[in-house]
Amino acid sequence: MDAIFSLPPALMILYAEIHYTFRLGFSLVRTDFPEIIADLPWRIEPGQKIPILCLIKDADQYPIFLDEIVVTAQWGGKGSLSRSFPLDPEPIKAHFWHRILEFPHEEIPPGPVRIDVLFLGRRRGRTFRFYNDNYRRLSHASLQTMLACDPLPNMSDWHPGDPHIHSSFTEDQAEFGAPPEATGQMARAMGLSWTAITDHSYDLDDQPRNPLAHDPELKKWRELVRRISNLNQREKDFVTLLGEEVSCGNARNRNVHLLAYGVPNFIPGSGDSAEHWLRTEPTLNLREALEIIGRAGGLAYAAHPEEFGSILEKILLRRGPWSMKDYTLPGLSGLQIWNGTRDHGLARGLARWIQLLLRGKRLFIIGGNDAHGNFNRFRQLRLPFIALRESGKQVFGRVRTHLYCPGGVSHEALLLALRKGQAITTDGPFATFQVQNERGQRAFLGQSISGQEITVEILAKTSREFGALERIDLYCGEIGGREKRIRNLRRGRDFQDQTKVNLKERYITIRRSSYFRLEVETAAGERTWRAFTNPIWINPAPGIEKDDEYQG
Ligand SMILES: [Zn+2]
Ligand SMILES: [Zn+2]
Known part of the structure; x- marks a missing residue:
């Protein structure tokens, strides 16, 4: 294994991991602090509190004391409201630490709201204060949200959700998402009633703390299954579906991504993991993956199939496109043609889907965002270890799939609607x-x-x-x-x-x-x-x- 070439996939869309330095031992974004990040939904459904997600990662290596978090909301010309949230006196030493602070909404009128989250604490005896995140060279700009005056446009028996999101179980050299529990709470506040957590097959089979090492016991996968099942037992009127984004081989033996839903077992796929230099051979081909999913009673959608990656991804990760041969394999329910933005990927996806329909294929479409955390804006490594970037693309819940579940949301009802194509896709x-x-x-x-x-x-x-x-x-x-x-x-x-x-x-x-x-x-x-x-x-x-x- 040669770590220099374990370059992270270029299509990375998560909170940026800044501690990973390759054997070059050099990184301009690295600090000796844990990553400290605040995030919140980009919109708040009427009547919902504003959940402020505070996330600290790698405090096991860089422990800190967090004394207080001060959240300030500003709106209109001079509307302003501040709340202080005191924290436990114990040091934070966890690998992943998160809190969701519930900020009151009653006094804030509908409309856009700017929110600043001030983290006050100590590390190695010195005090620190960070606004919104502690990434170097990023703006630390206020987070923006919208207190909606109306609920999401919808009809009774229809349930909006996001079928493609990554959680903290997608955690590798370059990126990480938010814990599944936080994802559910953020989704609910923005007006969604379900989401499917679809972490990468090549991350789910890693050792819990080492993205470059395979874990034959699948501790991460088993932990994800347990956490989602606990979550669903606790929540009412909100469902987190267990999914997986499986890397598998297309007809030309290049890696493509397949969304699997309702499969209780892990499906291996590490062809484009970037974990082993030059080992990019798909683990399973599409036909095999679809058979496994079908046998397990699950269903499969092509993930962002007409969104083409960079040349680097093609060469280093052996990623490739979907062909007509791939789309017409038995067992595919449809295509996730909308992936966060209205771009060429959507236009090509739509054209391809129509072509398939005209050939008599009964395939459906869904839309999601492929977000990795990112409830508000998107922060990731642009050039690994040199600079970070932010944007408003691929934010959770922007593109939604409404599913028809006349008996209310449940695991079975959502899967049935996905299987039958009783779905609409919208932003x-x-x-x-x-x-x-x-x-x-x-x-x-x-x-x-x-x-x-x-x-x-x-x-x-x-x-x-x-x-x-x-x-x-x-x-x-x-x-x-x-x-x-x-x-x-x-x-x-x-x-x-x-x-x-x-x-x-x-x-x-x-x-x-x-x-x-x-x-x-x-x-x-x-x-x-x-x-x-x-x-x-x-x-x-x-x-x-x-x-x-x-x-x-
Ligand atoms: Zn993907
Ligand atoms: Zn994805």
């Missing part, structure tokens, strides 16, 4: 639709129905936070043919209401096996937000063509 508005055939039968997202004269009932909703409804597009794809936008509804022309639209498009004639799907856009000034639904399939000739995949 703002809520949108769904159902169809009715000439005999009055109905079908819902992810389902299929027979019929030739189809009525489509559309529902779209937004709130002041996510702009006004501007555009509702209904698409129809003919299997084996092309996808067309068959309705292009605009506010002012086809509907008037800014916040809620419920309309019927009657008697759309279907001649070939087809699907419908919906896209909705809202806008406020320059900013726009978007929602995508999963399809409903229509079969014009019952009994002749099966509901199944088109064989063309």
Whole structure:
């Protein structure tokens, strides 16, 4: 093992680990302090307290006394509120230490709020004070949040969540996430009702404190399973799904990422771990991984499949793209095409998904953020050991998947909705639709129905936070043919209401096996937000063509 070349993956999206120095023994960001970080959700659902996450890492190597944390909120021109949180007199010596301070919200009006977290303490007899984090060369700028005036746009029986987040169990040379317990609390405060923790297969099989050493006993994995199960027993109306981001080999034997949900056992995959120089061979190929997931009763989505990494990742980590061969393997439920930002990865993902639908593949889409902690903004190593960077990308909960669980959220209900494609993906508005055939039968997202004269009932909703409804597009794809936008509804022309639209498009004639799907856009000034639904399939000739995949 040659540590110099154990470069961290270039797509790293976590809190920055600053203590790891390679054998060069040199790092401009290294200090002899533990990492001290404050974080909070980027939005707060009405009625929720403001949870301030304080995280200290590596205090086992660099113990400190933390005497007091002072949180100050400022809003408007001169609104201000401060609270002091005294702490235990014992020194902090844990590898991972965290507290969630509950800051009152009652006195703060809805709208943007700036929050500063002052850490006061001592190390080696000297006092210190840090604002917001102690990373050198970062801004220490105030954290920003938004006390929402309305709940997330949604409908009853639908549950927003984030299907792709990393926790503190993703911890390696360059990055680490927040503890699963903190993730749940932050998610709930921002208005989510579930999240799936999907740590990397190549991190879950490491020795607890040594990311470069494999642990045949899988202590980390077992600990994660235990913690998530405890968490779910404690929480009501919030579910943390156990997931895994499995590295496995595509058709060309290059590493791709697969999200596995509902699998009780660990699935190995360390091809792109960067833990062993030049050992980048995938552990399992996609087909094998999908078989394992299927046998275990779980389900699988391709993780950010059309987001291409850097040249360095291709060369050093043998990462590669998904091909049609990969997407059409049995056992794949769908694609996580939206990964935190509206970028080329989403545009290509959407194009690829449509291509697959037109070939008759019944695949679904979901959206998440691939956040590693980062509830507010994103801090990571840019060039390892030289500089850190911050940005607003890949922040937890920005892109959400709403799942239809009519009996309320539970582990089983969420998995069922993911399996059946009863999901919509959005960074703002809520949108769904159902169809009715000439005999009055109905079908819902992810389902299929027979019929030739189809009525489509559309529902779209937004709130002041996510702009006004501007555009509702209904698409129809003919299997084996092309996808067309068959309705292009605009506010002012086809509907008037800014916040809620419920309309019927009657008697759309279907001649070939087809699907419908919906896209909705809202806008406020320059900013726009978007929602995508999963399809409903229509079969014009019952009994002749099966509901199944088109064989063309
Ligand atoms: Zn990934
Ligand atoms: Zn990930």
